[in-house]
């Protein structure tokens with residue numbers, strides 16, 4: 001059985017990834033605060049290997065228990081592959097840094113960076129000696145490589161995840177049974193997050209018109225399309241270690 005642990009499965013890219021993987025008969029453990037009606041409907045109609053754990057990953061103190069709950073679901077004896085997809089993310093706060101509140105900054109860094117780093121650490125700790133293929137996929141963004149005004153928190157959380165990926169890749173090169181880790185920018189996808197970006201004022205984010213135009217011109221990826229492409233890239237690049245990939249390079 002192939003197991004996928006995915007954060008942020010209630011909507012957007014995470015939901016699309018979960019639906020795609022469930023349709024292929026994989027076991028998916030989804031983590032988010034709310035649930036996806038679409039996934040609930042699929043699971044209701046067809047017996048699926050799905051467990052949803054309702055969790056707020058901005059609560060750092062509970063993350064060890066979250067990973068215990070995840071590993072309670074996985075049958076390590078029957079697992080042939082285990083993959084952690086750190087997908088949950090927030091683009092907020094979208095405004096110049098001096099206007100960001102302490103709580104908003106903390107939340108962005110916890111959800112986008114600290115929680116996935118901690119979950120990756122627990123994933124590796126649990127699985128290091130298990131002789132099967134194991135993957136960590138960090139859903140990153142072009143914003144981790146390019147600076148944008150109004151996105152200082154978002155860009156720096158993604159840049160941190162990219163460097164984290166490169167460092168852990170180096171660490172895992174030394175392991176006899178390495179966990180492979182990659183960072184993957186998924187392109188611009190038509191999700192709730194894009195709606196939040198388009199709702200910003202020009203004062204908060206000077207490129208807002210450009211993003212409104214992307215939507216008008218229909219250049220955004222549909223979440224299903226992005227999910228399929230990500231899974232294709234994962235298969236083709238199965239042996240990459242510590243690399244920063246962008247799905248637009250594979251289209």
Ligand SMILES: NC(=O)c1ccc[n+]([C@@H]2O[C@H](COP(=O)([O-])OP(=O)(O)OC[C@H]3O[C@@H](n4cnc5c(N)ncnc54)[C@H](OP(=O)(O)O)[C@@H]3O)[C@@H](O)[C@H]2O)c1
Nearest residue numbers: 008010011012013032033034056057088089188189191193
């Ligand atoms: N959309 C784009 O154009 C784009 C471009 C580049 C990169 N990305 C990246 O792709 C990933 C997915 O983005 P998306 O566009 O699909 O966003 P989205 O539609 O806003 O979905 C975000 C997901 O993250 C979950 N989440 C947020 N805060 C959480 C928390 N505190 N605890 C648990 N789960 C939480 C949400 O679930 P709940 O609210 O139910 O908790 C939701 O399922 C993100 O990492 C994003 O940075 C997106």
